[in-house]
Structure formats: C-alpha cells, structure tokens
Amino acid sequence: MVSKQVGRALLVLFGIIVFGASTALAGSGAAGPNVAVSGTSPFAACTADNVTGQIGTNFPNSEVEPWVEVSSVDRNGDGVSDAIGAYQQDRWSNGGARGIVASVLYAGTWRQVVIPGVTKCSGGAFDRATDPWVAISPNGDAYVMTLTFQDYPTFSTSILYVNKSIDGGLTWGPPIQLIRTDSLFMFNDKNSMTADPFDSNYVYGIWDRSRFPSDKRELHSLSGFPRSIRSDAIFVRTTNGGVSWEPARPIFEPKANQFGIGHQIEVVRGGPHAGRLVNSFMLFHGSGSNKKGQEIAVLISDDRGTTWSNPITVRKVLPGFVSDPDDGTPLRTGDIIPELGAGPAGELYIVWQEASLAPSGSAIALSKSVDGGTTWSEPVRVNTRPDVQAFTPSVEVLGDGTVGVTHYDLRFNTLDPATLPTDYWFLHSHDGGGTWLETRVTPASFDSKLAPFARGLFLGDYLGLTTAGSQFLTMFTKTEATDPASQFATSLTP
Structure with missing residues (x-):
C-alpha cells in the first residue's frame, strides 16, 4: 500500500485516471482505460x-x-513509486509456460522485462515455469517467486525460485533456489510470496507439496489422480x-488424505493482532473416489512464521465450476x-x-474476520448477477477501509457457441462489506473462446489487484482478435 499522494501521482503518470473515458455505472465508481x-x-x-519436441500445445504470444x-518508494528513478506485475509468457496446454515476464511502470509506460534464469529461454535449466508472484517490501525491494519444472509428462523435478530487484523491477538478480524436489511422487505447486509491511527484512513464501503415501501413482499420471493424495503446506x-533464506519446512503436514492448495499469507495491519500472519487455503478432505468435501481454512502465526496454529475452518465450500452455457466448454478459473x-x-x-449462493452455480462469496x-x-454473495456465472475473484482493502473485489462474469454472453463474451467487474464497499457498488472494467466484452486451453479456457488461476493510495490497480487477462491472451492494467476509483 502506498500513500495517497504518491499513489495518485503514479496513476496520473500511468495515464489511467481519465474519468471522461471511464466505464463507471451511475453512483458506483470509475474504471480507467484498459492499458496494454x-x-x-x-x-x-x-x-x-x-x-516442437515437447508434448502439448504451446500458445505463442x-x-x-x-x-x-x-x-511506497521510487527505486527506478522516474519520480513516482514503482509498479510491477508478472505473468506467464507463452502458455502450454498441459502445464506451465515458456518463461515469466514482468511488466514494470517506468516514466509513464510499461516495460517488459524477462525474469532471468527461470527457464531455458531466460538462461535457466528447465523447460517451463508457472505461478509468478510479486512482493514488494516497504523499502522498495521487489521479489518475484516462480515455480519451474521439466516438460510434460513426468514433471519429475519441481523447483521454487525467487529473483530480487533493487531498482523497481528494471533489472533482476539471478534466481535463488528455495526448494528442489526430484520425485515422481511429490510436486511443489501454487506458491505465493508476501512482504511484511512492518519490516523489510521479512518476506514470506508458501506453497503446497503434493505427495502420495499409498498407491505410488505419479501426480500427472495419464490414468488420473490417485485414490490417496496428501499435501503439506511448505513455508520459507x-x-x-533476501540476503539468505531459511530452509523450507512444513507448517501443516496432514496424516490423513487431506490436500491443501492456494496458500496465501496476509499480515494483519492493525488492532490487537497487528503483525500476525494469516495463511488462507482450500483444504480438501479425501481424494479420488474418496472425496469428502472441502473447506477454506487458515493457519495463524504470531511470531513471524516461527510457529503456526492448527487449521481453523472459515467455511465449508461447494465450489463454483464454470463452463460455456452454450456448449459446455469448461473454463479453468480460480475455483x-x-x-x-x-x-x-x-x-x-x-x-x-461458491456454488450454493446463486442459481448460476458460481457466485463470488465473501467472509470477514x-x-x-x-x-x-x-458468507455473503457480492456479485450483482446471481443468474450468471462469476469467477476468479480478487480482494484488497484501501487505507480508509474501502473493500475492493474484482471478478469476471458472462452476463453478456450470446447464444452463439462459437464465441464466449466475457467481462471484468469491480465491486467496492465503504461499510465493511455490508453494501456494494459495481463498475464495469472492460468497455466491451472479450471472447474467452480465444484463450489458451489448459484443462479449460485459461485466463489464470488468479489475477492481480493491489492498492495505490485512494485507488486500486488491477492487472488482468483478456483476449484480442490477434492474440490469445494479453495483460491489461486499469485504475479503479471507488
């Protein structure tokens, strides 16, 4: 989070505070232009x-x-605070991409910078990378965390790297290996990284490590997932x-068939628990033919990650899966x-x-602590149209307590099965989630049928949303007629 003055300067320079061109609905808020x-x-x-020698379909560009x-600071010397996004470049149909690229705001324009040493195309040793995550410390040090692995079908090696930048993302140091696993029966996945907002010395990484204790079937076996699967929450x-990193270690190591994914750490910002680490994730009970439901859970640490609580249940979940209403083509979303x-x-x-909160079968649910x-x-439903599928939400909170949520939905879909008109939306609440106002972010629908297909039409398992003073900044995926998927940034004013 940055100061109101610096954040506004950044977004004015960015050129996305152009209210005359906003797509705001009456009385709601404003979205600036979608900037490529x-x-x-x-x-x-x-x-x-x-x-051409790898298995799978690659989607160039x-x-x-x-x-x-x-x-909160200006490390790249252009006079305003830094903004850095990262994403997968050239996605594969069966896992990962050819590399990771950062987009860095500099002197009013976005520069593309390859994250070095991550894949063979960026000077590394492995074929594919995925799950990029950006964290910036209060002093401006920036980090990108990435999962890299060898090509399909074995995925026998999985490595988590972190690269650091001290100049606002214009250049990056070599990758530092956080963990390497060489096994057909274990795989590191779905990593995230969080910079402590109170102390630039502390940065936290977390992910899940899948393992198979009984039938020894590989994670990505063509015969399907095993009956017995577990995953540990691994913390570093x-x-x-960033001078050095402690050895990665499990902080949740289930003894039963439980599988956790989507770990994300937030640091409590105020009140009696300020400084507490809270890690949220989806926890599955059972696997394969023995599935027994799932829940959202959290782990808590009051000593900057030295010790952790047992899982605390947030809510039992009936996940909302999304498909094209016309022909049933699946969308791979953040479900x-x-x-x-x-x-x-x-x-x-x-x-x-959440499927249980709307007749569409996929609503955006919100719970508060x-x-x-x-x-x-x-939980309450926050998307405004319960009759259409909504998916891949993000949430952030401004310094004045305003809550912002973004998501996609299909409300402007037509009966034509050849296309899938999709839009991106911004919701905000000034009363702690009691009431919500909506703004359309995409000025026109884009066609998700043009997106890369990776176990479904794929825009991303997650999207970017952050704060900049009195505004939000989002980075999201949409398709173009000549490009299967591109990245856009937009300022959002509540």
Missing part, C-alpha cells in the same frame, strides 16, 4: 527449450495469470531482506483458490467461488 502492459513474446526466437504490486522466509485481503484496522476478507482470523462471518 504486455507485448510480443520475447521468446519467439528461442530454440533452447525445443518447443499468450500472457496469463498476472500478479501486481505497487511500491528471509529475515535479512480452488481463495483470495485474502487485509484492512487497516485489523479486518480480514476472504473471497472465493475482525479478530485476526480466529472466527469468520457467514
């Missing part, structure tokens, strides 16, 4: 990863699954600003990844896709 922040693939001439953060941190946001007075908000994550409110 990605470009032509920097890997077009790369042959090191032997694309596709950019999906962004994360974005805004700094630096206490010296198994809850998103967590922290407010200035110690309040926390979780959003997720005012006691540091120990207890949570009954």
